[in-house]
Amino acid sequence: MQQDVTRGSMVMGVLALALAGCGGGGGGTDSPAAAAVSAPSSSTSSPSASPGTSTQAASTTPAAQLPTASTTPSGALAAAPMLADCELFPASAIFNTRIDDTSRFPVHAQSATWKNLVGTSVPFSTDWGVNDNPASYSTYWGMPVNIIDGSAATTDWPVVSYDFSTSGVSMERGYPDKSDCATVGGDGYAITRPCGAVPTGQRRFPFPLSSRVLNEDGNCNDPNTCGDRHLLVVEKGACRLWEAYFAYQLSGQWYAMATAAWDMKSLSLRPDDWAAGDAAGLPITPLLAKAAEASSGEIRHALRVNFSDAKLSLEHVWPARFASGWDNPGAIPFGSLLRLRADFVIPDDWTTQAKALATAAKRYGLYVTDNGADFFVQGEPNAAWDLRTNAQMRNITMADMEFVDLKSVTSDPRFSKDSMAASW
Template identity: 30%
Template sequence: MVRPSARRATAVAALLALCAAGCSEPATALPAGPTPTGGVGATAAPPAGPSPVPAARAGLGGRPSPSARPCTVFPADNVWHADVSRLPVHPRSAAMIGAIGGGTVHADFGSGRWEGAPIGIPVTVVPAGQRRVPVTFGYAGESDPGPYPVPPDAAVEGGPDGTGDRHVIVWDRAACRAYELFDAHRSGAGWRAGSGAVFDLRSNRLRRAGWTSADAAGLSILAGLVRYDEVAAGRIDHAIRVTVPRTRTGWTWPATHSASSATDPALPQLGQRLRLKRSVDLSRLPRQARIVAEAMQRYGLVVADHGSAWFLSGAPDPRWDNDALHALDGLRGTDFEVVDAAGLMVSAGSGATG
């Protein structure tokens, strides 16, 4: 079965794990039957900074009141925020980078529109007390049950008529929770989706081993998106979501889900942490591209789904300079390495780092 994300990845390219961190052998096999996965990285979400701006519905929900406790995207000690710049290189790094391919990096987000929709994975920020509506799931056994606070006009990846992964990301900053849907469609008074997950953004708790989310790896999509406000502030403080063409069965912490039955040890697993090599000179990159590249050197990339190689996920925003972001195309797969992040793990069920 060809998944929607795989079909979309092919079209885009034509136009232009239970395994511990760093696990080296296949772990949990793919569950029987088709597996829901997240997207190719073709539409994106807003910031985990102190004063993010909604990417998809500007002005919705406003800013939190000065007395409200800030809602960051996961605690400071979460693995998404871990500095991996000095972690050891994984012993099979060269093989895994070779399996991903030596193509160029692509910022799969920006300003303007692509095929009639904003470029990136949009995030809908909702106010406190947003009405909750029923959501039905194709993969209910691995989805967090509704109702979810998804408004009827929530932004959908690819637009209302999009045929790709159709992610819907809702950020309730008052409750500090993210509600994330894969293959989301309006249905009566509510929504239907392939799968869905709710993330408490003040907690390090991971999803149950073997469970997907709205993303193939079982991780939060919001956590790995490049967001304009953090680039405008001069610093991204988290790893970035990236897609690769193929992975092997099992998963690498902090992922919780596999989307492959392949056993080739040269393939990376979902959850694998990659890093832009320190030797790569970033000084000539324009500011927006340089800040993204600096994050890839310090915090790295997290393999989150299947799709086009080296596609970085981010949130659409009219303030992106697409020409500047295209400068990232000068970076190649060979400029990256796989790191061994096993030493960061405190517990297999937690995203906290030691």
Template identity: 30%
Template sequence: MTLRNQIYCGGILLVFILGFPQAQATAISGVDIFPQDHVWNVPIDTLPVDARSADYVSSIGTTSHLHPDFGAGTWEGAPIGIPYNIVNNSVSKKTVTFDYDDESDPGPYPVPANPLIEGGPDSDGDRHILMLHTDEKKLYELYYAWPVGDGTWTAGSGAIYDLTKYDLRPDTWTSADAAGLDMLPGLVRYDEVAAGEITHAIRFTAQKTQKAHIWPARHDASSITDPRYPPMGQRFRLKASFDTSGYGPQSRVVLEALKKYGMILSDNGGNWYISGVPDERWNNDDLEGLKQLKGSDFEAVNESSLMINKDSGRAKVSSPGVIALPGQSSAPTDPDKDGKYEDLNANGRKEFADVVLFFDHLDWIVAHEPLAAFDYNANGRVEFADIVMMYDEL
């Protein structure tokens, strides 16, 4: 067997036996919640302040306090936060009839028996049901969902998202949220806080919003035309100067995420209310510290420079420069100027020796090189499939 075949076939065997680490986006139960360069998952700490920032913050409330709308225990008999359900192919899908059927995905939806519902099964609030389908890698979300009794359901609206893609909803369409956005990607979860970092923007609400929406939002729900009010989809962040050192460990992780990834205005509701998942492991006393923050601690961000296509959630990310691989004297190059760095040994051409280098140093590339430069198949991660694609193109 030639060296070429050994690398190709042997590599496939190693993948099945050992697997390779990947550049991870936010993941739940092994499912990436959109690719790493999806707008939900992209840092905005270096983006410019929006020209309307002062107006937007003032309209929401400069002295109004931040409110973590999640925690342990119950509030008025209901869990605190928005839960989600993990489902798979064993869950039969149900027919759902919608009030806003012209702006809802018809389904069917994998509603499990006794699903976790926002506010609990007897709630008359928003009654969101979020379902992460691990076999399909899809997210199903319902607003104001009620069982009918014959195995079917009714809901105000519903949306389905392929978590491997960047597709946004049709413009002007609602979702399970007023902004026409997905909900689960913006929820604060205990597991990520316990791990020490939140790597996505956070969903939040405001009482009064503008009759307008900006990317990535697709829908608005207001009659206010005054431009001093924020549109749906507006992104905010905690000011970089804010000192987080005096806060509890759970609160500090949330605050650092609000600095780096910010929060996206997704619905009408309480001013500065950030959304999360109920969990008995939350320390409510720790989270209480978040209420010390005021609107004046935040600023609106202009993220228009991230938009590649108005109908896509993929964000334009400025990658750091590539660096030389171990044992190489020069950094990889991009011979055909397509943004992909296939010349790993920097000799000016793409050849089998580059495939060997990619195979030998995949782990190192994942850890040290910019994602976009080596994600040849554009699926949001660097993995063995990119080596195969590079080989096939020789």
């Protein structure tokens, strides 16, 4: 589905009112296209994890656990970002790798062409809001992250269906053959791939308890009108990431178009030609802008950015696994890396959050992961966002950006296209 650009325009009107003292705020909405289907691959699973004993319920993203600010040079390994006592993938993952050394990560040969295709005056748009009450879903902008521990206090590991036709509400059909789900294994639940090889009644997913679950688009629950409803889950203890696209609970039954899972202790990517919660087949959660990180003054990871179908090709480059949308030869491939130019001077009077976001855009960049409105960067809904941050980031335009060549990684003899690893 195409992003509602009108909503993004409305957001800026609300933001202007807020900055004038009237309150409100927010960002646009993200909308990936659904994954295509091909023949299932062989089934694989991770070791099962025992359910934990904590009684913490699903929640919004807690304060990020970050090391103190550092001056780690480009290409050097710093501590990986943390969430729920888990690394958001190892420090050597490309998303956690600094790419501001232009001798190792030069400007891509197609950078000027791709920037002109988007339009050099297009601004950096923050796709998140300050309303963190999902009941007020008309202004609930962004993707919240749920934290569970795998125990019955946080999830009952319900069965997930990919066939909405049984709901009586929608006729959508999802993609179990390119999805991951959980199956009972040992004394816990194992990641199983592809889910299409699992009997329908045994396909499970750790949707948080209904009383605490947080989706993109909030409590809006009509699959015909409510949008993409991404659902992001970090399983603490096991340090696994579970993400669903178009996730709805209808008459007590959970449905999704696609589901994906990662062991965050691993560097493994999804199979090539598989989408995930996003069209590029990449994890969403590690690339989200999070208020606690930005407020700390340092973001130690890359961000994710959308462009409209007309600006994207049906090609994908590492680390992406998939592409969707229109066939535009020569346009921007999914997985491309965008970086804020080194000569952009970050103003001293910007908020701590805006300075951290701009610095992350210089040091780690933004990966092209999905179809949507041009130059929209995704984050979580959180009342801790400063509305001045949203306005200040719009002073960055595509003219201030450059696309990056990752050949120094992909040409290394130790490189594997199936791994996130950018150093060895």
